[in-house]
Amino acid sequence: MTGNTLFIYPRRGLYLITRCSNCNHTYQCNNCDANLVTYKKWEKNLELVCHQCQSYYSYPTQCENCGENGISSFIGGIDKLAQEIKTITDVEPTRLDNKRLKPDFSKKDHPFVTTRVYDPAIDYSVMSKVILIAADNLLSSPDYMVMEETIKNLTELILATPQTSNIIFDTKDLENEFFTKVVSICNQPSSTYKEVLNWYREFLTSESNIRDKYGFPPYKNLILVTSQLKNRQKSIDNINDFKRILDRYRLEKFPEISVSSSYPARFLRRKNHYSYHLLIKYPKQYKNFFNLRNVIKNEASRIGLQVRLNPKNLF
Ligand SMILES: [Zn+2]
Numbered sequence: 188m189t190g191n192t193l194f195i196y197p198r199r200g201l202y203l204i205t206r207c208s209n210c211n212h213t214y215q216c217n218n219c220d221a222n223l224v225t226y227k228k229w230e231k232n233l234e235l236v237c238h239q240c241q242s243y244y245s246y247p248t249q250c251e252n253c254g255e256n257g258i259s260s261f262i263g264g265i266d267k268l269a270q271e272i273k274t275i276t277d278v279e280p281t282r283l284d285n286k287r288l289k290p291d292f293s294k295k296d297h298p299f300v301t302t303r304v305y306d307p308a309i310d311y312s313v314m315s316k317v318i319l320i321a322a323d324n325l326l327s328s329p330d331y332m333v334m335e336e337t338i339k340n341l342t343e344l345i346l347a348t349p350q351t352s353n354i355i356f357d358t359k360d361l362e363n364e365f366f367t368k369v370v371s372i373c374n375q376p377s378s379t380y381k382e383v384l385n386w387y388r389e390f391l392t393s394e395s396n397i398r399d400k401y402g403f404p405p406y407k408n409l410i411l412v413t414s415q416l417k418n419r420q421k422s423i424d425n426i427n428d429f430k431r432i433l434d435r436y437r438l439e440k441f442p443e444i445s446v447s448s449s450y451p452a453r454f455l456r457r458k459n460h461y462s463y464h465l466l467i468k469y470p471k472q473y474k475n476f477f478n479l480r481n482v483i484k485n486e487a488s489r490i491g492l493q494v495r496l497n498p499k500n501l502f
């Protein structure tokens with residue numbers, strides 16, 4: 188290996204999926220429906236961890252569904268990546284995702300691994316190569332702020348990496364307009380800070396047009412109302428009761444607002460509670476805001492719903 192290489196891979200743990208090869212049963216958390224991630228506990232001891240609710244399970248020796256022994260885990264996370272790098276290069280890569288250890292950036296021809304796209308604690312000036320593994324994952328979340336944060340982090344990463352270094356995007360999605368653009372910027376030997384910042388500014392402009400069109404902040408304010416109960420049907424009923432009440436108020440008092448239909452949260456089940464959302468949009472500097480706020484506050488607390496103003500995550 189010549190020069191230092193930084194591997195960025197935003198997936199924690201050893202393996203992302205665990206499955207029985209006999210009946211194809213996959214392992215999910217009993218308290219949520221999240222896939223369980225395999226971690227190495229001690230020497231050869233594995234455990235399954237839920238990233239959503241921090242539940243821990245011992246690694247199965249027999250399938251809980253069919254009783255056979257053929258359990259295997261696959262799709263490697265950052266721990267597996269670190270193992271593979273060690274196998275190939277015979278060098279133990281430095282983990283930058285472990286905040287307890289202070290990393291030594293003075294090493295030469297050395298591999299480093301991290302789960303964060305940009306981390307101000309990393310000394311990028313010593314890296315000859317920066318490789319984003321499975322970069323397609325960067326775009327996998329549907330929330331409206333995620334794209335903005337990803338681009339902000341990428342901009343920071345490109346600006347922090349020396350111009351003589353290579354930034355390599357490992358992606359299967361070669362047609363993706365987003366990657367084509369980033370890659371073309373990173374591949375220009377003469378690309379300057381100004382070009383990177385121009386690219387960032389262009390993104391913000393087009394993003395702000397999209398937000399304007401769909402009524403997201405800063406053009407409208409959002410209120411996300413959430414019901415969260417162990418009883419799934421009761422959770423749906425509660426959010427729909429709230430919607431009926433609010434629709435009536437809207438017709439009589441608040442014609443400027445919009446109220447979505449209720450919809451399930453992305454992680455529908457979390458810590459054994461079922462979550463449903465409702466999204467309300469109202470204009471900036473809304474003259475009737477205090478009345479609207481009181482109605483929402485009173486009705487939501489009567490039914491037992493959570494209320495959040497302009498949240499980052501809408502799902
Ligand atoms: Zn099985």
Ligand SMILES: [Zn+2]
Nearest residue numbers: 216219237240
């Ligand atoms: Zn869980």
